[in-house]
Amino acid sequence: MSLAVVGSVALDTVETPAGKSTDALGGAATFFSLAASHYTQVHLVGVVGEDFPQEHIDLFSVKGIDIDGLERAPGATFRWSGRYHDDINVRDTLETQLNVFENFKPKLPDAAKNAKYLFLGNIHPALQLEVLRQARPEFVALDTMNLWIDTTRKELEEILAKIDCLIINDEEIFELTGERNIVRGARKIQDMGPSIVAPKKGEHGCLLFAGEKIFSAPAFPMAEVIDPTGAGDTFAGGFMGYIAQQDSIDFATLKKAVIHGSVLASYTCEEFGVDRIALVRPEDIETRYEAFVELAKF
Amino acid sequence: MSLAVVGSVALDTVETPAGKSTDALGGAATFFSLAASHYTQVHLVGVVGEDFPQEHIDLFSVKGIDIDGLERAPGATFRWSGRYHDDINVRDTLETQLNVFENFKPKLPDAAKNAKYLFLGNIHPALQLEVLRQARPEFVALDTMNLWIDTTRKELEEILAKIDCLIINDEEIFELTGERNIVRGARKIQDMGPSIVAPKKGEHGCLLFAGEKIFSAPAFPMAEVIDPTGAGDTFAGGFMGYIAQQDSIDFATLKKAVIHGSVLASYTCEEFGVDRIALVRPEDIETRYEAFVELAKF
Numbered sequence: 001m002s003l004a005v006v007g008s009v010a011l012d013t014v015e016t017p018a019g020k021s022t023d024a025l026g027g028a029a030t031f032f033s034l035a036a037s038h039y040t041q042v043h044l045v046g047v048v049g050e051d052f053p054q055e056h057i058d059l060f061s062v063k064g065i066d067i068d069g070l071e072r073a074p075g076a077t078f079r080w081s082g083r084y085h086d087d088i089n090v091r092d093t094l095e096t097q098l099n100v101f102e103n104f105k106p107k108l109p110d111a112a113k114n115a116k117y118l119f120l121g122n123i124h125p126a127l128q129l130e131v132l133r134q135a136r137p138e139f140v141a142l143d144t145m146n147l148w149i150d151t152t153r154k155e156l157e158e159i160l161a162k163i164d165c166l167i168i169n170d171e172e173i174f175e176l177t178g179e180r181n182i183v184r185g186a187r188k189i190q191d192m193g194p195s196i197v198a199p200k201k202g203e204h205g206c207l208l209f210a211g212e213k214i215f216s217a218p219a220f221p222m223a224e225v226i227d228p229t230g231a232g233d234t235f236a237g238g239f240m241g242y243i244a245q246q247d248s249i250d251f252a253t254l255k256k257a258v259i260h261g262s263v264l265a266s267y268t269c270e271e272f273g274v275d276r277i278a279l280v281r282p283e284d285i286e287t288r289y290e291a292f293v294e295l296a297k298f
Numbered sequence: 299m300s301l302a303v304v305g306s307v308a309l310d311t312v313e314t315p316a317g318k319s320t321d322a323l324g325g326a327a328t329f330f331s332l333a334a335s336h337y338t339q340v341h342l343v344g345v346v347g348e349d350f351p352q353e354h355i356d357l358f359s360v361k362g363i364d365i366d367g368l369e370r371a372p373g374a375t376f377r378w379s380g381r382y383h384d385d386i387n388v389r390d391t392l393e394t395q396l397n398v399f400e401n402f403k404p405k406l407p408d409a410a411k412n413a414k415y416l417f418l419g420n421i422h423p424a425l426q427l428e429v430l431r432q433a434r435p436e437f438v439a440l441d442t443m444n445l446w447i448d449t450t451r452k453e454l455e456e457i458l459a460k461i462d463c464l465i466i467n468d469e470e471i472f473e474l475t476g477e478r479n480i481v482r483g484a485r486k487i488q489d490m491g492p493s494i495v496a497p498k499k500g501e502h503g504c505l506l507f508a509g510e511k512i513f514s515a516p517a518f519p520m521a522e523v524i525d526p527t528g529a530g531d532t533f534a535g536g537f538m539g540y541i542a543q544q545d546s547i548d549f550a551t552l553k554k555a556v557i558h559g560s561v562l563a564s565y566t567c568e569e570f571g572v573d574r575i576a577l578v579r580p581e582d583i584e585t586r587y588e589a590f591v592e593l594a595k596f
Contacts, residue, residue, distance in 0.1 A: 087478045180385045182501070183521040203480070204502035207519070216516030216593050221505065223481040255596040295514050296594050298553040 003244040004043040004112040005032045006131045007121020007143075007233070008101060009052070009070065012273060013081035016088065018226045021272035025056045026080065028121035028143065031230035034277050035237025035264040036119075037063040038285060039245035043112040045069035045131070049077040049100045059278060068109045073100040088225045089202055108134045117141075117244040119236060120163070124148065125155035132162060139249060141165035141240055142194075143232070149175040157192060164249075165196035167236050173199060182207065183214075196249075198239070198258065200232055208258050213251050217258045218295050220266035220288065227272045231265040234277055238264035263288045301542040302341040302410040303330045304429045305419020305441075305531070306399060307350070307368065310571060311379035314386065316524045319570035323354045324378065326419035326441065329528035332575050333535025333562040334417075335361040336583060337543035341410040343367035343429070347375035347398040357576060366407040371398040386523045387500055406432045415439075415542040417534060418461070422446065423453035430460060437547060439463035439538055440492075441530070447473040455490060462547075463494035465534050471497060480505065481512075494547075496537070496556065498530055506556050511549050515556045516593050518564035518586065525570045529563040532575055536562035561586045 012026030029046045036042045043066045050072065060067050078101035081094045106127060118137035120128040122145050132140065140163040148156050149172060156176075160166065166189055170182060179185035186197040186209040197209040205219040239261035246253045263285055270276040310324030327344045334340045341364045348370065358365045376399035379392045404425060416435035418426040420443050430438065438461040446454050447470060454474075458464065464487055468480060477483035484495040484507040495507040503517040537559035544551045561583055568574040 181521060181523070183519045187521070201502060204499060205514070205516075214519050214593060215596065216503070216519070217596070218503075218514030218516070221481045221512050221514070223479060223485070225479070252596075259596055293596075295512060296596070298513065298515070298550075298557055298591075298594070 001117060001244045001247045002041040002043060002115040003036055003117040003240055004045060004115035005029050005119040005121060006045040006106050007123060008078055009046040009048050010078040010080050012229060014227055014229050016084040016227050017086055024273035026230060026273055028233040031233035032119060032237035033065045034063060034274055035234045036241030037065050039241030043069055043115055045106050045108055045112050047071045047073050047100050047104045049073060049075045052077045066111060069112050075100045088228060106131050117240055119240050125152050125159050128159050139164050141167060143167050143236060146172060146175050161193040163194050166194045167198045169200045200235060206258055206262060208254060210251055210254050215255045217262055222269060225269045228269050231268045234268040235261035235265040259289060259292050299415060299542045299545045300339040300341060300413040301334055301415040301538055302343060302413035303327050303417040303419060304343040304404050305421060306376055307344040307346050308376040308378050310527060312525055312527050314382040314525050315384055322571035324528060324571055326531040329531035330417060330535035331363045332361060332572055333532045334539030335363050337539030341367055341413055343404050343406055343410050345369045345371050345398050345402045347371060347373045350375045364409060367410050373398045386526060404429050415538055417538050423450050423457050426457050427453060437462050439465060441465050441534060444470060444473050459491040461492050464492040465496045467498045498533060504556055504560060506552060508549055508552050513553045515560055520567060523567045526567050529566045532566040533559035533563040557587060557590050
């Protein structure tokens with residue numbers, strides 16, 4: 001079943017203890033699409049500027065990602081730059097240039113409107129609501145961030161009431177619910193709308209609350225993380241891609257989807273930007289999925 | 299197979315967001331023994347003062363814990379008091395009164411000397427070395443803390459070279475190895491001696507490095523943690539108790555031992571001090587073990 005994603009396509013400049021990458025392909029919708037394209041037809045909705053390199057367009061095409069919804073607007077592409085600490089779990093944003101993203105008004109082509117599965121990447125909740133008005137999905141997952149929780153709570157609560165799944169991290173759960181306890185926080189979020197809540201915990205793996213049920217997925221133990229940028233969006237892409245491929249949201253499928261998301265996210269961390277995730281082959285997914293099985297079984 | 303433990307027996311005063319507990323039974327060897335007693339004969343080696351209540355002695359007896367090695371010395375029992383934050387993963391030590399523990403010179407009775415399995419609780423590494431000199435264990439696990447890593451590194455390194463398993467948390471791995479990356483940190487510790495390293499991550503579960511192999515155990519999702527004091531020592535008790543009962547350190551046994559440790563630690567967190575762990579029945583262990591199976595399987 002097809003899957004639409006709305007979110008940023010960006011040029012990232014990233015410094016980590018392992019080195020630096022300048023104006024490299026990034027953005028939530030990029031990582032999401034590259035991951036999800038392993039499982040299903042992806043319709044990408046976003047915007048880039050006139051400076052967006054053709055080679056990135058070519059990469060999307062090679063991966064079979066539908067970019068009819070990727071608008072090219074006058075001006076420069078969204079740029080983000082950040083620096084990670086020696087503790088790779090901590091980063092500072094150095095600069096955000098919204099550029100063409102500032103006036104982004106998502107317009108969904110028919111294929112995206114008709115997609116059964118929809119992922120609303122981390123953009124202004126009012127835009128997420130606008131996308132939902134245009135589309136007819138049966139299952140919607142959403143990402144957000146502290147900025148929107150703090151500044152646009154009303155719109156965020158409005159959209160939370162309309163979606164099926166929220167992918168979120170610990171700190172955002174606290175901002176959103178006032179709960180430091182992740183179980184109570186997830187339950188409160190379920191009361192706000194989404195029956196499925198997936199708290200991402202980075203190097204500690206991921207939890208999944210689906211109705212009353214809970215699943216705990218490990219993180220892949222990595223001796224070196226080169227660049228975690230995009231790992232969360234890659235996770236979402238693997239997760240939603242697998243769900244769309246299986247065309248099921250039963251608990252067994254959701255659990256496997258979390259592992260597929262974790263598998264792909266671990267690859268993203270192995271190189272800067274999309275350097276590794278763009279090269280992942282089906283057999284790489286299979287091998288690492290088996291490694292997750294070994295890691296968790298007892 | 300029998301199991302000896304050397305460590306503190308204390309009277310704890312603890313404040314958490316859920317309430318307060320005053321001069322309650324605590325100490326590493328206490329939690330360890332209560333957990334391990336479910337699996338095997340435990341020989342407890344420690345010291346208490348003249349003020350140590352008889353009811354606590356009675357509890358050890360009821361649980362079948364051998365306290366021939368629990369010395370009663372002139373003076374007061376070791377006292378610790380601490381306060382947990384609203385974020386229950388953070389605590390401040392308010393007061394430590396070493397009392398009789400200050401001059402503790404462990405003397406192992408024959409049964410403890412002859413135990414095949416030995417746990418060296420978190421005491422001065424010179425004392426841990428002294429215990430090791432007296433005993434003839436075939437498998438030794440050890441706990442330590444930042445204080446010893448910072449102030450007695452030479453003795454700590456000496457004992458690390460002689461043991462089989464180190465149970466440690468993230469922050470201590472960093473102090474000991476300079477590594478924020480838990481995989482690299484664990485590998486460095488393995489190079490220092492113990493072939494098995496078990497990094498405890500509290501609410502994020504526990505990892506197990508055994509030779510080249512890695513296992514990731516989830517934490518039991520708890521909507522309320524009443525008092526996490528002693529959870530780490532309870533974990534160690536369940537872990538070592540199961541290993542001693544099975545009389546095996548193959549990887550499959552070690553993984554199940556991590557889950558048993560996690561099961562018992564989760565019970566400890568449900569009430570103040572030993573209030574819950576002292577009441578755990580075999581069927582409670584079984585039920586929660588099954589919950590861990592459900593939580594982790596995919």
